[in-house]
Amino acid sequence: MASSVISSSPFVCKSTKKDLGFSSFPKSSQISIHRCQKKSISRQIVSVMAPLRSPSTTGSVKTGMTMTEKILAKASERSQVVPGDNIWVNVDVLMTHDVCGPGAFGIFKKEFGEKAKVWDSEKIVVIPDHYIFTADKRANRNVDIMREHCREQNIKYFYDITDLGDFRANPDYKGVCHVALAQEGHCRPGEVLLGTDSHTCTAGAFGQFATGIGNTDAGFVLGTGKILLKVPPTMRFILDGEMPSYLQAKDLILQIIGEISVAGATYKTMEFSGTTIESLTMEERMTLCNMVVEAGGKNGVIPPDATTLNYVENRTSVPFESVYSDGNASFVADYRFDVSKLEPVVAKPHSPDNRALARECKDVKIDRVYIGSCTGGKTEDFMAAAKLLHAAGKQVKVPTFLVPATQKVWMDVYALPVPGAGGKTCAQIFEEAGCDTPASPSCGACLGGPADTYARLNEPQVCVSTTNRNFPGRMGHKEGQIYLASPYTAAASALTGRVTDPREFLQ
Amino acid sequence: MAASLQSANPILSSRTLASPNRSSFAQFRSPFLRFDSASASSNFKPLVSREASSSFVARSAAEPQERKTFHGLCYVVGDNIDTDQIIPAEFLTLVPSNPDEYEKLGSYALVGLPAAYKERFVQPGEMKTKYSIIIGGENFGCGSSREHAPVCLGAAGAKAVVAQSYARIFFRNSVATGEIYPLDSEVRVCDECKTGDVATVELREGDSILINHTTGKEYKLKPIGDAGPVIDAGGIFAYARKAGMIPSAAA
Numbered sequence: 001m002a003s004s005v006i007s008s009s010p011f012v013c014k015s016t017k018k019d020l021g022f023s024s025f026p027k028s029s030q031i032s033i034h035r036c037q038k039k040s041i042s043r044q045i046v047s048v049m050a051p052l053r054s055p056s057t058t059g060s061v062k063t064g065m066t067m068t069e070k071i072l073a074k075a076s077e078r079s080q081v082v083p084g085d086n087i088w089v090n091v092d093v094l095m096t097h098d099v100c101g102p103g104a105f106g107i108f109k110k111e112f113g114e115k116a117k118v119w120d121s122e123k124i125v126v127i128p129d130h131y132i133f134t135a136d137k138r139a140n141r142n143v144d145i146m147r148e149h150c151r152e153q154n155i156k157y158f159y160d161i162t163d164l165g166d167f168r169a170n171p172d173y174k175g176v177c178h179v180a181l182a183q184e185g186h187c188r189p190g191e192v193l194l195g196t197d198s199h200t201c202t203a204g205a206f207g208q209f210a211t212g213i214g215n216t217d218a219g220f221v222l223g224t225g226k227i228l229l230k231v232p233p234t235m236r237f238i239l240d241g242e243m244p245s246y247l248q249a250k251d252l253i254l255q256i257i258g259e260i261s262v263a264g265a266t267y268k269t270m271e272f273s274g275t276t277i278e279s280l281t282m283e284e285r286m287t288l289c290n291m292v293v294e295a296g297g298k299n300g301v302i303p304p305d306a307t308t309l310n311y312v313e314n315r316t317s318v319p320f321e322s323v324y325s326d327g328n329a330s331f332v333a334d335y336r337f338d339v340s341k342l343e344p345v346v347a348k349p350h351s352p353d354n355r356a357l358a359r360e361c362k363d364v365k366i367d368r369v370y371i372g373s374c375t376g377g378k379t380e381d382f383m384a385a386a387k388l389l390h391a392a393g394k395q396v397k398v399p400t401f402l403v404p405a406t407q408k409v410w411m412d413v414y415a416l417p418v419p420g421a422g423g424k425t426c427a428q429i430f431e432e433a434g435c436d437t438p439a440s441p442s443c444g445a446c447l448g449g450p451a452d453t454y455a456r457l458n459e460p461q462v463c464v465s466t467t468n469r470n471f472p473g474r475m476g477h478k479e480g481q482i483y484l485a486s487p488y489t490a491a492a493s494a495l496t497g498r499v500t501d502p503r504e505f506l507q
Numbered sequence: 508m509a510a511s512l513q514s515a516n517p518i519l520s521s522r523t524l525a526s527p528n529r530s531s532f533a534q535f536r537s538p539f540l541r542f543d544s545a546s547a548s549s550n551f552k553p554l555v556s557r558e559a560s561s562s563f564v565a566r567s568a569a570e571p572q573e574r575k576t577f578h579g580l581c582y583v584v585g586d587n588i589d590t591d592q593i594i595p596a597e598f599l600t601l602v603p604s605n606p607d608e609y610e611k612l613g614s615y616a617l618v619g620l621p622a623a624y625k626e627r628f629v630q631p632g633e634m635k636t637k638y639s640i641i642i643g644g645e646n647f648g649c650g651s652s653r654e655h656a657p658v659c660l661g662a663a664g665a666k667a668v669v670a671q672s673y674a675r676i677f678f679r680n681s682v683a684t685g686e687i688y689p690l691d692s693e694v695r696v697c698d699e700c701k702t703g704d705v706a707t708v709e710l711r712e713g714d715s716i717l718i719n720h721t722t723g724k725e726y727k728l729k730p731i732g733d734a735g736p737v738i739d740a741g742g743i744f745a746y747a748r749k750a751g752m753i754p755s756a757a758a
Contacts, residue, residue, distance in 0.1 A: 099599045103654065106604025111744045131600060138600035145602075198652040198676060214654035214680035215603065216743060262587055263646040267675050296649065296674055351587060447596040447651075469650060471589040473619045474596075 064326030066234040068269040068301055071209040071323055075192045083233035083332075091123070092191035092208075094221050097177050098128040100196035100214075102145040107219030118153045119225035125157040125186050126150055127177035132442045133164055136450035140164075157186070167407060167440045175406035175441030178202040178374040182286060183408050185316030189304040190323050194221060198293045199374050199468065205285035206312060207304035207322055212293065232298045233332040234269040234325075235260075239276040241340035246506045248384060249284035250376060250466065250486035252276075252337075253291040254345045258355025259335065266296030268332065271325065276339040277302055282311040283380040290375045291468050294352040344501050346464070347484035350472050358489050361499035366483070367461035369396070369494040370475070372403030372439075373446035376466020376487055379412040382438075385491040386418045386426040389433040392505040397497035400435040401455035403444035410441050435494070448476040457482075464493040575739070577666040577688075577708045579639030581719070582628050583700050584620065588643050589650035590677065592619035594659045596651075603658040610634055612655055613662030617641075626702050629663055636663040640706050640717075643670035644697045647689070648677025654684060661686025667708050669696055669717050669728065682734045685742030691729040692717065699724060710735065 065073065069081050076087040096104050109116065118124055126146055131139035143161065150158035159180060161173040174180035178199050181187050189207035193200065196218045203210035213227065221227050237256060257264070270292045277285070285302050292300030302308075304322040312320070344358040371377065371385055382404065389396075404410040413426040421429060427438060436455075445455040446467040453476075457463055460479035467475070470482035485493065488502035495505065598615045601608040616636065617628035629636045641660065647670035648656055657680045660668070667688040668681075681689045690708065696717060700706070704721035708728070715728040731738075740746035747753045 100653065102602045103604045106602060107744075110604060136600060142600060142602065196652060198650065200652075212652035212676055214652055214676065214683055216654060216680065216683040220743065262649055263672060263674070266646070266672070293650075293676075296646065298675055447591070450597055450600065469589070469591070471587070471591050471650060472621045474589075474591050476597075478619065478621050 064328030064330065066269065066271060066325045066329040066331065067207065067303060067323050068209055068234055068271065068299060069231060069329070070325075071190055071192060072229065072231050074190070074321075074323070075209070081231045083231050083330075085231045087229060087231060088226050089192055089229050091194055091221050091225050091227060092188075093123055093125060093181075093186055093193045094218065095125045095127060095177055095181060095186070095193065095195035095197070095200065096146075096218060097126070097130055097197060098132070098139070098142045098146055099130040100218065101126055101149070102142050103215035104196055104218035104222060105145075105149045107216055108222040111219060112223040116223060118155070118222045121154045122156045123225070124153075124155050124222070125159075125177075125181065125184075126155055127159050127174060127180050128161055129175055129177050129180070130443045130447070131449050131453070132161060133167075133440050133454065134450040134452050136452070139450055157184070159184075167410075173407055173441075175404070175409070176374045176377065176443055178286070178290065179378055179405040179409065182206070182282070182311075183315070183406060185312070185318070188312055188316060188318060188320040189308060190321040194218070194227060199290055201292050201297065201299050202286050202290040202374055204289040204292070204300040205282060205302050206308055207302060209299055209301070210289075211299045230267070232267055232269045234271050234329070235265055235333045236271050236273065236331040236335070238334065238336045239272065239274040239339050240336070241276055241338045243276050243279060243339050244342070246344060246488060246502050247339070247342060248486040248488055249280060249287035250484075251342060251344050251489075252339065253288050253294075254347050254352070254355055254484060255337070255342055256335070257291065257295045257353045258345065258347070260295055260353075262294060262351055262353045263296045264353075265292060265298075267298055268296075270295065270297045270300045271331070272300065272302050274336075276337075278305060278307075280307075281380060282307060283378045286378065287375055287381075291352065294468060344486060344489050344503070346489060346499060347470055349470055349481040349483070352469060352484060354470075357501070358485065358492075358499060359501040359503075361483065362501070364483070364499040365462065366398055366464050366493055366497060366499060367459075368398050368455075368457075368463045369400040369490050370403070370445060370455055370463055370465040370467065371401070371487055371490055372405065372444050372455075373465075373467040374405060374443075375446075375468040376490070377403055377405035377409065377441075377444075379409050379416070381466060381487040382409065382413050382426045383416070383418055384487040386424075386429040387420065388488050388491040388502055388505050389435075389495070390418060390421045390424065390429045392492075392495050394495050395434045396494040398494055400430075400433075400491075400494040401445070402430060402435055402438040403446075403455065404438055404441045406441050410438060413438050433495075445475050447474060464490050464499060466490050575710045577639055579666070579706070580637055581640045581642050581700050581702060581704045581706045582617070582626070582636070582638035582665075583642045583697055583702045583704075584617075584624070584644070584647075585697060586644035587646045587649055588620075590648060590653050590656040591650060592621075593617055593648065593656040594653065595619040598659075599653060599655055601655070603655055603662075609658065609662050612659040613664065616659040616663040616665070634663075636665055638702070639664065639666045640708055641665055641668045641670075642697050642700050642706075642717075643668060644695065645671045647671075647673050648681075649674035652676045652680070654680045657681040657684055657686045657689075669708065669726075671695060671697075682737050683743045685738045685740060685745065688731060688735075688738055690715065690717075690731060693727045693729060696726050699726075 075089045159174040161170040163169040187203040187206040193210040198212035200212040289300035348354040457476035457480040462481045492500040492502040717726045737746040
């Protein structure tokens with residue numbers, strides 16, 4: 001089944017460096033340049049044409065660089081880097097959360113001294129999001145520990161929560177860090193973002209270098225603002241063609257992971273381009289980059305365009321500089337997909353690369369549906385689920401749990417009208433369909449969490465989930481079975497109690 | 508990361524290892540083939556002293572080069588052992604930099620493995636494992652960036668993982684913390700070893716090996732390279748201090 005998908009629809013080509021002249025891929029490159037020129041802002045044009053930057057950052061370009069190489073060259077104050085170079089990189093933003101923050105700050109204190117100060121209190125973003133709405137004392141304590149560190153270090157961006165009874169009583173509280181980073185303007189093209197969470201790669205959607213690190217590395221960054229990185233080689237994924245109305249970015253990334261396996265991009269960059277990518281919204285691009293770590297990728301990246309700039313410039317006043325891969329840059333592999341021919345897919349238990357067509361799994365009975373997380377808990381994810389439920393006009397057959405990623409998403413679920421639904425909001429449609437009431441925003445049951453976590457898989461049940469991992473035990477119970485799917489597929493499955501292709505309800 | 512630490516690294520390449528004396532290796536290795544660890548252990552000083560376990564680490568004082576040997580029982584797992592199986596997310600409330608919680612993390616090491624694994628890595632009620640060498644397949648440590656994963660294995664008393672390949676962040680966290688040696692096998696050892704087999708890992712420049720004494724087979728391991736001395740030192744901070752890259756212990 002998986003192989004039939006490969007042979008019939010997208011064609012996959014691998015080519016060597018010599019084959020990759022600019023002329024081989026004129027379309028996507030020219031389109032992104034063209035779009036930038038249309039915008040009145042000159043910054044992006046400058047970075048495409050590169051005539052005005054100082055020689056120290058661009059130098060004379062002898063060899064073409066990918067955008068990841070350019071970001072890392074700039075951050076290491078070099079004119080050129082090549083894959084395999086070990087370089088010291090200046091970090092623009094370090095993100096940590098309640099699960100790894102206490103350990104990272106613990107190492108920072110141990111190694112730099114009790115009285116040490118962090119390298120830059122305005123470049124550290126601390127976002128409690130993992131274990132928030134729980135009675136687990138150690139989990140609660142960890143948020144308290146982060147509050148203490150943030151006060152002591154005068155951390156500017158700490159999105160605190162103190163009233164666990166009602167998240168709305170905490171105006172600073174955001175929720176899932178990767179979505180909050182974007183919404184609060186911390187994701188900016190051309191920058192280096194590190195986070196103590198593997199899904200930090202989500203921010204690559206904004207054309208920046210973003211990757212996950214451990215507590216010890218984070219402790220070092222806290223003290224120095226620097227990290228030793230190896231420049232990764234870049235794999236390029238060119239997605240062309242009109243996206244069918246029943247497909248979502250989640251289908252694309254599950255398709256790709258199924259293609260290259262859970263270790264197919266280990267140590268590598270996954271760069272996404274092509275006309276399909278250009279048509280995607282920022283939230284869909286985030287879904288795509290979010291799961292590159294599920295293929296082992298170090299980072300994922302998408303060239304910034306007008307969509308990116310429109311999103312970013314509405315949320316930050318910090319200056320930034322977009323970068324783009326050179327026409328003669330080297331890619332270790334090229335994959336091309338004709339998106340118009342793809343079908344909705346799922347990842348079957350217990351691996352994100354265990355790809356199957358959703359319709360091939362129509363006999364799989366399910367016990368519940370979960371819509372949430374950094375991958376599938378954004379505003380557009382709920383809008384998509386609501387759109388399908390409204391189009392079907394039916395009741396869900398299995399418990400359907402909804403966990404908005406952030407407070408902003410939660411508000412959108414209750415406030416934004418779903419297009420074509422006669423002014424109804426997502427929340428109204430969910431209620432009419434018999435879903436559970438949208439829960440307080442957090443990472444929720446995506447990673448199981450403490451035993452009292454809302455919607456945690458405490459029984460060996462079968463769950464269709466919009467989250468990112470389906471390894472044994474991921475959502476709680478070791479014998480639980482998780483089918484990773486798009487919000488459309490999740491909503492369709494909720495209506496039938498089986499894994500269901502959303503085309504059954506979308507025309 | 509193994510490769511990354513080998514070549515152009517300005518910090519980590521300063522140290523060159525003397526080449527191993529082959530003839531002495533033969534003598535060195537032979538005790539493991541005949542003696543059990545209890546009798547052999549009196550001959551060797553433990554390198555890692557922060558916890559006692561059934562394994563021990565030996566270093567030849569007479570040799571200038573780094574050469575380490577881990578001897579003990581194997582615990583064998585398959586491919587894609589992800590961080591949720593190594594340390595389930597519910598235990599991430601434990602903060603590794605807190606000594607009590609560090610110990611506790613060890614007691615939960617690999618508790619997320621499915622029931623198909625009949626032998627537990629750490630017996631219920633125990634804090635330490637009796638297995639010193641974990642043998643895995645492809646992509647060991649995939650998934651989350653949680654440093655709790657290599658930490659819990661080290662805290663449980665394991666010394667080395669021998670797998671075909673590693674997920675990037677797990678490898679890096681293993682080196683940065685110095686908790687466990689992530690060693691690459693050249694062949695699929697996990698299909699040829701069983702949990703409970705008695706094995707020895709010898710780390711040598713160039714040709715490190717894994718010997719399974721139960722089956723009598725010997726396997727080549729890929730060199731750990733410059734990541735080795737970092738783990739020897741106890742992690743990236745300890746190594747940097749030892750190498751004079753950063754000032755020693757801050758107030």
